[in-house]
Amino acid sequence: VFDNEDMISLFSTRKFCADWQNRPIYGGIGNRAPVAYFRHTRINELRLSHPGAPGEAMVVQDSEAPKDSYVFKRGDKNNKGDIAPRQFLDILSKGERRPYVDGSGRYEFAQSIATKDNPMTARVAVNRTWMKHFIEGFVLTADDLGNMSEKPSHPELLDYLATDFVENGWTMKRLHRMIVMSNVYRLDSDPTANPLVVKKGAVDPLKIDAGNRLLWRGNLRRLDFESIRDSMILLTGKLNPLVGGQPANITDEPFSYRRSLYGYVDRSRLSDTLSQFDYGDPDQANSKRNSTIVPQQALYFMNNALSVEVARAVSARKDVVNAMSEDQRIVAMFRCMFQRRPSTSEIRVAQEFLTKAKMTVATANLRPSTKAAASGTKPGAKAAAPVARAAAPAAKGMTVKAPDGEESMMTAVTGGGAESVMQNVGEAIARTPMTPTELLVQALLLSNEFVYVN
Structure with a gap:
């Protein structure tokens, strides 16, 4: 009030x-x-x-009385030369240039760039879209297409997609659909899936094109942090499909279950989690993110409370709980997390893991004197817990109902000035020891298959 x-x-x-x-x-x-x-x-x-606050965005508005700029002789603003009318760049223009007279000229300038008479714009858009699906574009330098860049690997395909892109209204949805429905997008990343590699004859793709610039196989692509987080939340069964609304903290507990698309990014203080997963610098243009593998990423899956929640959610699924045998339980986990059946060797390794995990959990649950004797430590000595635990719980907060009936966690800004931090208001993950089945699910989260698309 x-x-x-x-x-x-x-x-x-x-x-x-x-x-x-x-x-x-x-x-x-x-x-x-x-x-x-x-x-x-x-x-x-x-x-x-506040969930009731309207969405806002920074916009640029034309001045009511736009003015042309003068040419400053020798860079001196007090020594004005001729007027430079608002118009397109001379070096990129064909024929006589016509000045922009409608407002500031921003809209007309944009039309001069995004026109069918300028093929470079469509080529740049197609090259970047292709890069998002195949790691590398037709031209490797996504920020530099032209005479100074290297030649495209598939010039005819680039021009075909660019022409189709323009003729069909510059629609990105159609372009994405054409790419993901193509045969090259569905190629296996395993080189041995290609019969020419298996034969090891005179025509061996591995020798001719080891870098896969000719796209004879699929590229092994690592998921970005947003995709990894959304996959984890989807496994919990709590992914909020709400479209629009206020931003949320997507890295800190208590967790928001909104899609990572709506994550709040503090440009002056980027989250450590985002930095560890190669999030781009918000203050700079990033056409392509780096892809690194560092120990902090594995520690995130081992120690983050969201991993614990995923492990509990998958272990509590009906097909996992009601499995008739341990093998069927392992198969249900693989189907849920990887959408495939495990191999015989994978089932054997998972069984060995469960056996060791049961012994570890049983030892941790023994009385202090018995546990000390079993572990070889002196009575009264403090032993480290062998199961994963997360940080201390936060106070219970409140939620609001989204228009579609889903619960949407509220956020609050804590601190002040430069120290302001957006935090979610809600309940933290319960801190209890993990079961052997939950530990196996967490181990599967640490696998390469969970974070790579092959």
Whole structure:
């Protein structure tokens, strides 16, 4: 509930800020200006995190009276030369250039770039889209297509897709559909799936094109953090399909179950989790993310509470719980997580893991004196718990109903100024020891198959 002063501050935000910034600094606790300023800060936080707040975005608006710029002689703003009318670049223009007269010229400039008479725009868009699906584009330098870049690996295919892209209304959906329904997209990444490799004859793709620039096999692609997180939340059965709405903290507990697309990114202080998984610098243009393998990524799956929740959710599935044998339980886990049946050797390794996990859990559940004797430690000595646990639980918060009936976790901005952090308000993951079945699921999360597309 806002009082009168809050409402006045809310409806006169810009005027208040301008007036307050121009004031001299007053001393003493009776100064009301800082109080009103921090009230204004709180209102801004609510506009960012409250579920009822409208969505906002920064936009550019044309000036009511746009002006042409002058040429400054020798760079001196006080020594003006001829007027430089608003128009397209001379080096890229064909024939006589026509000045832009409709507003600032931004819209006309965009039309000059995205036109069928300029094939480079469509080629750049197609090359980047292809790169997202195949790791590398037709031209390796996604930020540099032209005379200075290397030649495309498949120039005819690039021009065909670019022409189709333009003739069908520049629709990205159609372009994605054409790519994912193609035969090359469905190729196996295993080189031995190609009969020419198996024969080891004169025509051996591994010798001719080891880097796979000619796309004779599929490329092994590592998922980005957003895809990995969404896959984990999908396994919990709690993925929130809500479209639109306020951003959420997607890295810290208590966890939000919204898609990673709606994750809040602090440009001044990027989350450690995002940095560990090669998230791009928000202050720079990133046409392609790096793909690294570092120990911190494995530690995330081992120690993060979301991994524990995934393990419990998969272990509690009906097909896992009601399995008639341990082998069937392992098969159900693989079908859920990898959409395939495990091989005989994989079942054997999983059984060995479960046997060792049962012994470890049983030892951890023994009485202190018996456990000390079993582990060879002295009575009274503190032994480390052999099962995964996460951090301490947070206080229970509240949720709101989204328009589609799904529960949507609320967020709150904590701290102030540069130390402000968006946190979810909710309940943390329960801290209890994990069962052998849950430990096996967590081990499967650590496998390469979970984070790679082959």
